[in-house]
Amino acid sequence: MLTQDDMKRKAAWTALDYIPRHTIVGVGTGSTVNHFIDALASIKEDIEGAVSSSEQSTERLKALGIPVLDLNSIDSFAVYVDGADEINPDRHMIKGGGAALTREKIVAAVAETFICIVDESKEVPVLGHFPLPVEVIPMASSYVARELNKIGGRAVLRQGVVTDNGNQILDVHDLEIQHPIQLEAQINNIVGVVTNGIFAARAADIVLVGSQQGTKVYK
Numbered sequence: 001m002l003t004q005d006d007m008k009r010k011a012a013w014t015a016l017d018y019i020p021r022h023t024i025v026g027v028g029t030g031s032t033v034n035h036f037i038d039a040l041a042s043i044k045e046d047i048e049g050a051v052s053s054s055e056q057s058t059e060r061l062k063a064l065g066i067p068v069l070d071l072n073s074i075d076s077f078a079v080y081v082d083g084a085d086e087i088n089p090d091r092h093m094i095k096g097g098g099a100a101l102t103r104e105k106i107v108a109a110v111a112e113t114f115i116c117i118v119d120e121s122k123e124v125p126v127l128g129h130f131p132l133p134v135e136v137i138p139m140a141s142s143y144v145a146r147e148l149n150k151i152g153g154r155a156v157l158r159q160g161v162v163t164d165n166g167n168q169i170l171d172v173h174d175l176e177i178q179h180p181i182q183l184e185a186q187i188n189n190i191v192g193v194v195t196n197g198i199f200a201a202r203a204a205d206i207v208l209v210g211s212q213q214g215t216k217v218y219k
């Protein structure tokens with residue numbers, strides 16, 4: 001019987017098969033990605049370096065001897081690898097459980113291919129059971145919370161968390177996200193929102209799911 005962490009590790013190591021050699025690799029954030037960074041270190045001589053989505057991942061990449069490059073110095077790169085809190089059959093995701101959603105969305109936007117690595121507990125038919133993270137400018141947090149409540153959610157400020165960008169996170173409970181692309185745009189349109197954790201306009205291209213039966217691949 002594999003643990004959840006074993007399944008995360010399986011998905012993460014499978015992602016190595018999708019990394020073109022002699023290129024820059026985009027790296028997400030979280031416990032699944034930490035396994036991927038460990039895997040990436042095993043081929044570090046064969047890649048040019050990484051673009052990182054958080055201070056946490058930057059620290060781990062550097063500790064393992066993988067150079068971290070400035071995204072502004074790069075026009076595009078082949079592959080971005082990241083985890084998710086939920087993923088649906090359309091490969092839309094909720095992300096941001098680790099509060100890194102904004103930088104994750106930026107790095108994903110520059111990548112040609114988004115590879116999502118998850119364990120099987122993250123697969124859901126409809127997004128929204130996991131509270132939706134929304135990064136907000138601190139002075140707007142009460143206003144944004146009221147606006148989120150108007151669209152049917154219950155926004156709760158994540159206590160004691162400041163993002164890498166100096167902002168706050170509202171976690172929105174009780175949403176059943178039937179139309180992720182529309183809701184992503186609607187929430188991003190609220191003044192004071194930096195971005196929200198629905199990744200649907202830019203869905204994953206490849207999903208690697210670590211399961212009891214091995215790693216499942218969806219394209």
Ligand SMILES: O=C(CO)[C@H](O)[C@H](O)COP(=O)(O)O
Binds near residue numbers: 029096099101104
């Ligand atoms: O979006 C994220 C961080 O902002 C992570 O990808 C997400 O929270 C999944 O984390 P884990 O791999 O630890 O389950």
